[in-house]
Every structure is written in C-alpha cells, then in structure tokens.
Amino acid sequence: MFMNSASVKSTEIGTADVRDHKGRGWVYSDTVKEHFFNPRNLMLEEVDETEYNAVGRVGSPACGDEMKMWLKVDLSADKIIECKWRTFGCGSAIAATSMLSVMVTENSGMQTEAALKITPRDIMERLDGLPNRKIHCSVLGDKALRAALNYYFRNSGQFHRVIVEGARVIDSQTNVTDRDIEEAVLDGADTLEKVQQKTKAGIGNPDVVAEVEQLIRFYKEKYYG
Numbered sequence: 001m002f003m004n005s006a007s008v009k010s011t012e013i014g015t016a017d018v019r020d021h022k023g024r025g026w027v028y029s030d031t032v033k034e035h036f037f038n039p040r041n042l043m044l045e046e047v048d049e050t051e052y053n054a055v056g057r058v059g060s061p062a063c064g065d066e067m068k069m070w071l072k073v074d075l076s077a078d079k080i081i082e083c084k085w086r087t088f089g090c091g092s093a094i095a096a097t098s099m100l101s102v103m104v105t106e107n108s109g110m111q112t113e114a115a116l117k118i119t120p121r122d123i124m125e126r127l128d129g130l131p132n133r134k135i136h137c138s139v140l141g142d143k144a145l146r147a148a149l150n151y152y153f154r155n156s157g158q159f160h161r162v163i164v165e166g167a168r169v170i171d172s173q174t175n176v177t178d179r180d181i182e183e184a185v186l187d188g189a190d191t192l193e194k195v196q197q198k199t200k201a202g203i204g205n206p207d208v209v210a211e212v213e214q215l216i217r218f219y220k221e222k223y224y225g
C-alpha cells in the first residue's frame with residue numbers, strides 16, 4: 001500500500017539522531033523532519049487521472065520502493081501549476097519529494113525546462129542536507145518528475161523534448177550498464193571494489209575497469225559532491 005497520512009503520523013522517526021542495527025548514527029535536519037511529518041502535496045484521496053496531464057511512476061532498484069507523481073502543466077505558459085505524489089518510500093523519500101513538489105510549484109509554478117534542471121543536490125540543499133546513505137531516496141521523486149514530464153511531452157506532441165535515459169552496456173561479459181553502476185553508487189558503493197561486489201563489472205574483463213572507475217567518480221561527484 002502507498003503511504004498515507006495515517007502512516008505518517010504513526011511512524012516512529014521523530015528524533016534527530018537515528019541509529020541502524022549496527023549502532024551507526026545519522027542526523028536528520030529539522031527541515032527534513034518537518035517535511036516528513038507534514039508532507040506537502042501528498043495525494044491522499046482517490047485520484048481522477050483525467051484531471052492531470054502528466055503522470056509518472058518509477059521504482060528504485062536500490063531499495064525496491066516506488067513513487068507515483070501527477071502534474072498539472074499549464075500548456076500555454078509551460079509551467080507546472082500542481083504537483084501531487086504518493087510513495088511506498090521511506091521518510092527521506094517523503095521529505096525529499098515533499099520539498100521537490102514545493103520547488104516546482106512555488107512562485108506560481110516552474111517552467112518545465114527549469115524543473116528538468118533540478119538535481120538531487122538542489123533538493124538536499126533546500127532540506128538542509130540528507131545522510132549520504134539516503135541520497136538515493138531523493139532520486140526517486142526526481143525520476144518520477146522526469147517520467148511525468150516525458151508523459152506530458154509525448155501527450156502534447158513535443159516529442160523532441162522527450163528525454164530518453166537509455167542504459168549503456170559497460171561490461172559486455174556481465175551486461176553491466178552505466179545505470180547499474182549509478183545504482184551501486186547510490187546504494188553506497190564508493191570504490192571500485194565495492195561496485196564490483198555489487199555488479200561484477202570489470203571482474204574478468206580488465207579492459208573496462210578504467211571506464212567503470214570513471215563512472216564511479218562521475219556519479220560520486222553528481223550525488224555526493
């Protein structure tokens with residue numbers, strides 16, 4: 001079942017310092033907690049999809065969670081005037097998507113071109129940070145927004161604006177793609193060894209190791225700075 005208001009209120013994450021099963025801690029900012037406990041633009045009621053001209057649904061390979069987003073885009077101004085969402089995701093996904101939905105609709109709406117330029121790091125800045133291991137959760141809302149905008153571009157005949165994010169095979173022996181490496185980095189693998197443990201990229205195919213390392217650097221810079 002997707003998250004609803006009851007599950008928000010009953011969730012136990014209310015303290016700043018949260019520990020995992022190994023006792024490692026991390027801290028959520030007050031802004032993250034505020035958006036988690038009071039998510040903006042969360043879709044609670046039954047959805048009449050005919051009222052929206054953009055719909056996107058994505059899943060996270062890193063954790064298996066899902067996100068669905070509905071947008072109303074003003075065709076003449078090319079602006080997002082409404083952004084609703086619903087998720088199976090965790091507290092960080094809820095807070096990050098809540099903030100994203102504010103960013104794209106504040107000041108009478110953001111133009112679609114500007115919305116496509118929002119990065120997970122922009123969302124994190126507005127949230128006053130997210131723990132590194134939760135960054136992949138902020139990517140979920142970002143990907144749902146892109147999927148919804150692609151839907152809008154297709155349905156409004158703007159085919160040249162559809163963004164195709166095709167995966168490229170990096171290691172033909174294992175069929176590991178650049179997207180697999182991206183997901184491994186988002187899942188916390190920050191060295192070649194750790195990425196290879198998750199993907200097997202380059203093991204038995206040393207010719208591609210340099211490209212794998214380059215992609216690890218690229219995604220680390222993109223998501224973690």
Ligand code: FES
Pocket residue numbers: 060063064065089090091092093136137140
């Ligand atoms: S969205 Fe799945 S762990 Fe955060």
